[in-house]
Amino acid sequence: MAKVMMVDDDPDFLDIQRGVLESRGHEVITVEKASEAVEAARREKPDVVVVDLMMEEEDAGFELCYRFKKGEAGFVPPVVMVTGVASDPGIPFDGGADGGWIKADAFLNKPIRPEELISAVERLAGGE
Amino acid sequence: MEAVRILVIDDEEGMRLGCRKVLERRGFEVKTAADGAEGLSLLRSGGIDLALVDYKLPDRDGMSILDEVRSEGLDVPCIMITAYATLESAVAATKKGAYDFLAKPFTPAELNAAVDKAVEYIRLQREAKRLKEEKKRVRLEFVRIVSHELKAPLATIEGYLTNLLEGYAGDDPEAWRRILERCKLRAEGMRKLIEDLLDLTRIESGSKESRPEEMDLAALLDDIVEVFEPQAERKKVVVEKEYRPPIPMFADVGELRIVFTNLVSNAIKYNREGGKVTVKAAREGDEVTVEVSDTGIGIREEDRKKLFTEFFRARTPETRNIPGSGLGLAIVRKLVELGGGRIEVESEYGKGTTFRVTLPARREG
Ligand SMILES: Nc1ncnc2c1ncn2[C@@H]1O[C@H](COP(=O)(O)OP(=O)(O)O)[C@@H](O)[C@H]1O
Ligand SMILES: [Mg+2]
Numbered sequence: 500m501a502k503v504m505m506v507d508d509d510p511d512f513l514d515i516q517r518g519v520l521e522s523r524g525h526e527v528i529t530v531e532k533a534s535e536a537v538e539a540a541r542r543e544k545p546d547v548v549v550v551d552l553m554m555e556e557e558d559a560g561f562e563l564c565y566r567f568k569k570g571e572a573g574f575v576p577p578v579v580m581v582t583g584v585a586s587d588p589g590i591p592f593d594g595g596a597d598g599g600w601i602k603a604d605a606f607l608n609k610p611i612r613p614e615e616l617i618s619a620v621e622r623l624a625g626g627e
Numbered sequence: 628m629e630a631v632r633i634l635v636i637d638d639e640e641g642m643r644l645g646c647r648k649v650l651e652r653r654g655f656e657v658k659t660a661a662d663g664a665e666g667l668s669l670l671r672s673g674g675i676d677l678a679l680v681d682y683k684l685p686d687r688d689g690m691s692i693l694d695e696v697r698s699e700g701l702d703v704p705c706i707m708i709t710a711y712a713t714l715e716s717a718v719a720a721t722k723k724g725a726y727d728f729l730a731k732p733f734t735p736a737e738l739n740a741a742v743d744k745a746v747e748y749i750r751l752q753r754e755a756k757r758l759k760e761e762k763k764r765v766r767l768e769f770v771r772i773v774s775h776e777l778k779a780p781l782a783t784i785e786g787y788l789t790n791l792l793e794g795y796a797g798d799d800p801e802a803w804r805r806i807l808e809r810c811k812l813r814a815e816g817m818r819k820l821i822e823d824l825l826d827l828t829r830i831e832s833g834s835k836e837s838r839p840e841e842m843d844l845a846a847l848l849d850d851i852v853e854v855f856e857p858q859a860e861r862k863k864v865v866v867e868k869e870y871r872p873p874i875p876m877f878a879d880v881g882e883l884r885i886v887f888t889n890l891v892s893n894a895i896k897y898n899r900e901g902g903k904v905t906v907k908a909a910r911e912g913d914e915v916t917v918e919v920s921d922t923g924i925g926i927r928e929e930d931r932k933k934l935f936t937e938f939f940r941a942r943t944p945e946t947r948n949i950p951g952s953g954l955g956l957a958i959v960r961k962l963v964e965l966g967g968g969r970i971e972v973e974s975e976y977g978k979g980t981t982f983r984v985t986l987p988a989r990r991e992g
Binding site for chain 2: 509510511512514515516518519522583609610611612613
C-alpha cells in the first residue's frame with residue numbers, strides 16, 4: 500500500500516484517479532493548486548507524486564516537477580507526469596524530449612488507462 | 628508597409644541611373660540590371676517587389692521576361708518600358724501579364740505615377756494576403772479551443788464510466804449516483820457548448836438573417852423569466868421584474884431571446900443561494916434599455932475586460948462547479964451590435980453584477 504499525492508486543477512480528474520488507486524488499497528491525497536503541492540508533500544511525505552503538466556498556467560506542472568526533483572519538499576519523491584498535450588492538434592510533445600531537466604520518473608498520456616496509472620505508481624512506490 | 632524594392636532592367640545606363648535617382652529620392656530601394664539574364668537572376672533570388680523592364684534588351688526580348696516571371700510564379704508585377712507606345716505592343720504586354728507600361732521618353736512625374744499605382748496594388752495584395760493568413764490563424768485557433776473544450780468533458784465522462792465498468796468505483800450506490808451526476812453535468816456542458824457554437828456560426832456566417840417585427844419586449848422578458856423559474860428555485864434565487872408592459876419594439880425576437888436568455892441565465896448561475904436577480908426594462912425616447920442585475924459572485928476587475936471574448940470563463944473558486952462554454956456573452960455582444968445597440972457591465976467582486984443593454988426601439992432594415 501502506497502501513499503500517493505495527486506496534483507491537478509481538474510477536480511473530476513482527481514476524483515476519477517482517486518477511485519482507481521483507492522480500489523487497489525492505496526491512500527490518496529489530492530492537491531488542486533500547484534503552488535500548494537510542495538508544502539503538502541513536505542507534510543504528508545507521499546511515496547509517489549502524480550503531477551499534471553497542464554495546470555492553470557502552461558508550465559505550472561513542469562515547474563512543480565522541477566521543484567520536487569530539487570528536493571524542495573525535504574526529500575525527492577518519484578514523480579509521474581501526466582500530459583494531455585500530446586494529442587492536442589498543433590502541440591507536439593514528447594516525454595523524451597524534455598530538455599533533460601524535468602527528470603520525471605514516468606510519463607502518462609491522457610486519457611490514462613487505470614492499469615497504466617496503477618502500474619506506474621506501484622512500480623515507483625515499490626522502492627521502499 | 629515595409630520598403631518597396633524595385634528592380635530596373637534596362638541596357639541604357641542613363642535610364643538605369645535616372646530611374647534610380649528618381650525612385651531612391653522617394654524612399655524606394657532600387658536595384659538595376661543591364662540585361663535580361665542579370666535581371667532574371669535578381670528576380671529569381673527574391674527580394675524584389677516591382678520590376679521596370681525595358682522592352683528591348685541586348686540578350687533577349689523584354690516580353691520574354693514576363694513569360695518567365697509568370698511561368699515561375701515569381702509574383703512580381705512588371706511595368707514594361709517601351710520605345711514605341713503602340714496599341715499593339717500595349718495589348719501584347721498586358722496579355723502577357725504586364726501590370727502597366729511606360730513609353731520612352733518619360734518624365735520623372737510619369738515614372739512616379741506609374742510606380743505609385745503599382746505600389747498601391749502591391750500594398751493591397753499584401754494586405755489581402757495578411758488578412759487571409761490572419762483568418763486562417765483565427766480559424767485554427769478556434770478549432771483548437773473547441774476540440775479542447777469538447778475533449779476535456781468527454782475525457783471526464785469516459786474516465787468515470789471506465790471506473791464504473793471496470794470495478795474502480797466500489798459498490799456503494801450513493802457513490803455511483805454521485806459519479807453519474809458528475810457525468811450528466813459534464814454532458815450538459817458539452818451540449819450547451821455545441822448549441823452555443825451553432826448560434827455563433829449562424830451569426831457569423833450571416834446565414835441568420837435578422838427579421839425585425841413588431842413585438843412586445845415585456846412579454847418576451849416575462850417568457851424568459853418563466854423558463855428560468857425552476858432553475859432559480861433550485862438555487863433559491865428570487866427573480867424580480869421591474870417593468871411595465873407593454874414595451875413595444877420593432878426587433879428580431881429570436882435574437883433578443885438569445886441575448887436576454889444568456890444574461891438571465893448567467894445572473895442565476897453566478898449567483899448565491901438566497902440571492903436576487905432583477906430584470907429592469909424601459910423605453911426612453913427611441914431607445915430601450917434592459918438591465919439584468921444580480922447579487923451574485925461578481926466579476927474581478929481583471930476579468931471584466933475579457934468577458935465578451937469567445938471561450939473566456941472566469942476562474943475563481945466560486946465558478947469552478949458551474950458548467951458553461953464561455954461563448955454566451957460573445958454571442959450576446961455580437962447580437963446586440965448587430966441590432967445597432969451596445970452592452971455595458973458593472974460589477975463588484977463578491978457583491979454582484981449588472982449588465983445593461985441599450986437598443987434602438989425600432990431596428991432599421
Ligand atoms: N452575472 C454574472 N456574474 C458573475 N460572473 C459572470 C456573470 N455573467 C458572466 N460571468 C462570467 O463571465 C464568463 C463568461 O460568461 P458566458 O460568456 O455567458 O459563458 P458561460 O456562462 O458559458 O461560462 C462566465 O464564465 C463567468 O465567469
Ligand atoms: Mg453564460
